Amino acid sequence: MQNKICVVSGAxxxxxxxxxxxxxxxxxxxxxxxxxDERGLATQARISEEVASADLRVxxxxxxxxxxxxxxxxxxxxxxxxxxxxxxxxxxxxxGRKMTADGFESTFAINHLSHFLLTQLVISSLLSASGRVINxxxxxxxxxxLGRSALEEIIRGGGPYNGWGAYSDSKLANxxxxxxxxxxxxxxxxxAVAVHPGVLATRIWNRNLSPVSLLMRAFKPFMGRPAxxxxxxxxxxxxxxxxVHGQYYEKRRLSEPAAPAxxxxxxxxxxxxxxxxxxx
Ligand SMILES: NC(=O)c1ccc[n+]([C@@H]2O[C@H](COP(=O)([O-])OP(=O)(O)OC[C@H]3O[C@@H](n4cnc5c(N)ncnc54)[C@H](OP(=O)(O)O)[C@@H]3O)[C@@H](O)[C@H]2O)c1
Numbered sequence: 001m002q003n004k005i006c007v008v009s010g011a012x013x014x015x016x017x018x019x020x021x022x023x024x025x026x027x028x029x030x031x032x033x034x035x036x037d038e039r040g041l042a043t044q045a046r047i048s049e050e051v052a053s054a055d056l057r058v059x060x061x062x063x064x065x066x067x068x069x070x071x072x073x074x075x076x077x078x079x080x081x082x083x084x085x086x087x088x089x090x091x092x093x094x095x096g097r098k099m100t101a102d103g104f105e106s107t108f109a110i111n112h113l114s115h116f117l118l119t120q121l122v123i124s125s126l127l128s129a130s131g132r133v134i135n136x137x138x139x140x141x142x143x144x145x146l147g148r149s150a151l152e153e154i155i156r157g158g159g160p161y162n163g164w165g166a167y168s169d170s171k172l173a174n175x176x177x178x179x180x181x182x183x184x185x186x187x188x189x190x191x192a193v194a195v196h197p198g199v200l201a202t203r204i205w206n207r208n209l210s211p212v213s214l215l216m217r218a219f220k221p222f223m224g225r226p227a228x229x230x231x232x233x234x235x236x237x238x239x240x241x242x243x244v245h246g247q248y249y250e251k252r253r254l255s256e257p258a259a260p261a262x263x264x265x266x267x268x269x270x271x272x273x274x275x276x277x278x279x280x
Contacts, residue, residue, distance in 0.1 A: 001023055001026035001027050001028035001237070001238075002026075002027040002028070003027075003028075003029070004023075004027075004028045004029070004084040004085065005028070005029050005031070005080050005082060005083050005084050005085070005129070006020075006023045006028045006029070006030050006031065006084060006085040006087065006237070007030075007031040007033060007059075007076065007083055007085065007086045007087065007122075008020045008023070008030060008031065008032060008033060008087040008089060009033040009061075009063065009087065009088055009089050009090040009115065009118070010033070010034075010089045010090030010091065011030075011032035011033055011034055011040070011043060011089075012032065012034045012036070012039040012040055012042070012043040013039075013202065013203050014200065014202030014203060014204065014226045014229065015089055015136060015197045015200065015202065015226055015229035015230055015233065016087070016089040016090065016230075017043060017226070017230070018226050018227045018229060018230020018231070018233075019087055019089065019229075019230040019233035019234055020032055020043070020047065020056075020230075021047050021050070021051070021230065022230050022231065022233070022234035023085075023234065023237070024047050024051045024054040024055070024056060025051050025054075026234070027053070027055075028055070028084075028085075029055045029056075029057070030047075030054070030055065030056050030057070031056075031057050031058075031059050031076070031080075032044060032056060032057065032058045032059065033059050033060075033061055033072065033090070034058060034059075034060065034061075035060070035061060035062035035063065035068075035090075037058065037060055040058035040059075040060065041058055043058070044056045044057075044058050059072055059075055059076070060072070061114075061118075063090050063109070063110040063114035063115070064100045064101070064106055064109060064110050064114075065100065065101060065102065066100075066102050066109075066113070066114065066117060066278055067102075069114045069117050069118050069121070070117070070121065072118065072121075073117075073118060073121030073122060074121075076121070076122050076125065077121065077122060077124075077125060080122075080125050081125060081128055082125055082128045082129035082131070083122055083125040083126050083128075083129055083131050084129045084131045084132070085131060085132050085133075085134065085237050086118070086119060086122060086126060086131065086132075086133045086134070087134045087136065087233055087237075088115035088118070088119065088133065088134070088135045088136060088174070089134075089136040089233070090110065090111075090115075091110065091111045091136060091170075091204070092106075092107065092110055092111070092204065092207060093107050093111075093163055093164070093166065093167035093170075093204075093207075093208065094106055094107055094163055094166070094208065095163040095208040095209060095210035095213065096161070096163065097157060097161040097166075099157050103156065103157075104155055104156060104157065104277070105154065105155060105156065105157035105161075105166060107163070107166040107167055107169075107170050108154065108155050108166060108169065108170045108173065109155075110170075111167070111170035111171065111173070111174065112170050112173040112174060112177065112274070113155065113274060113277060113278055115135065115174075115177075116177055116274045116275075116278060117274075117278040117280060119133055119177075119181070120275075120278070120280040121280070123190075126190050127185075127189055127190055130188060130189060130190065130191075130241075131190055131191075132190070132191045132192070132193070132236075132237060132241070132244075133178070133181060133190070133191070133192045133193075134192075134193055134194075134195060134233055134236055134237065135174040135175070135177060135178045135192070135193070135194045135195070136174070136194075136195055136197055136229075136233070137171045137172075137174035137175050137178075137194040137195060137196055137248070138167075138168075138171040138174075138196050138197075139196045139199075139250070140164070140167055140168045140171045141168060141171040141172040141174070141175055141257060141258060141261065142168075142257075142258045143164070143165070143168040144165075144168040144169045144171065144172035144258070144260060145165060145168070145169065146169040146172050146173065146176075146260065146266070146270075147260075147266070148265060148266050148269045151266075151269055151270060151273050152273050152277075154166075154169060155273065155274075155277060163208065163210050163212070164210070164212050172258070172260060172261060173270055174194055175194045175248055175257050175261040176260075176261060176263070176266060176267040176270050177267070177270065177271070177274075178192045178193060178194040178246065178248070179192075179194075179246050179261065179262070179264075179267050180267040180268065180270070180271045181246075182245050182246030183246070183264075183267075187241040187242050187245035188241060191241040191244060191245045192245065192246060193236050193239075193244040193245065193246070193247050193248075193249060194247070194248045194249070194257075195232055195233065195236055195248070195249045195250075195251070196248070196249070196250045196251065196255070197228070197229025197230075197232050197233065197251065198224040198228045198229050198232065198250075198251050199223050199224060200223055200224045200225065200226050200228060200229050201220040201221070201223040201224065201225065201226065202226045202229075205217045205220060228251065229251075231252075232249065232251040232252050235252045236249060236252075248261065
């Protein structure tokens with residue numbers, strides 16, 4: 001990874017932190033995208049303490065704001081004519097419905113829309129480097145109910161709301177986005193892959209008081225280490241493009257996603273609606 005530019009969202013915690021640390025160990029220049037500058041700088045210090053040669057930079061963006069994502073895109077485009085790797089990792093869920101200032105349901109906005117926008121904003125830099133996009137998805141996508149008809153309504157927060165349902169839908173969107181990105185670009189120009197990082201003891205389970213979160217929190221001692229997810233991301237960054245392009249991995253193993261992840265019309269519709277909503 002020497003001289004490679006890696007951008008990792010949600011780099012201050014869990015999978016993102018471990019992946020960023022892994023790339024720093026391999027000699028990459030790592031852009032730690034964090035929504036909280038203090039946590040970003042603390043992450044930079046923590047990795048530098050361990051990896052003396054770490055080449056790190058903190059960049060700010062709260063993914064619940066499309067304005068902040070656009071500002072991040074401007075910063076990245078200004079400083080990096082080439083980006084080798086974009087890890088769309090930042091993710092969360094909300095037990096109760098929460099809307100962003102832009103008027104979108106927060107889970108979908110943070111987990112999909114903002115990463116969709118960021119990828120579009122830096123696409124030229126990714127293409128210049130024959131770069132790779134790694135979308136951190138989840139096995140939760142298997143419970144998704146996302147369909148073509150209610151797509152925009154879901155993104156706009158209409159209809160009944162269920163926290164885990166919204167999370168599952170957003171994680172299916174991550175795979176659909178990966179597949180559509182792969183269809184639009186040849187592997188030698190830009191490669192795209194989705195990954196389930198494992199069921200891991202990260203802070204994601206501490207962010208809500210929903211029954212599922214409380215249950216998962218109780219199981220934390222039996223879950224994998226966050227490093228397992230970080231290692232999977234680093235592994236996928238190093239695999240040949242043809243092996244990973246448009247694929248879904250469970251940690252380091254190639255896996256078959258649920259049938260809706262193969263729905264090309266749904267992927268195209270998601271791309272169309274997402275483009276319209278974020279204005280690209
Ligand atoms: N842990 C698991 O078992 C598991 C399983 C499957 C998939 N995943 C996926 O793995 C990815 C990473 O999650 P994790 O388990 O590592 O959880 P985590 O430790 O909670 O890390 C989530 C990261 O996302 C950031 N983030 C959350 N909301 C944000 C926002 N509005 N704007 C910008 N950044 C935001 C967090 O920043 P702050 O610290 O500032 O909040 C944090 O850096 C997610 O996409 C998740 O869906 C996790």
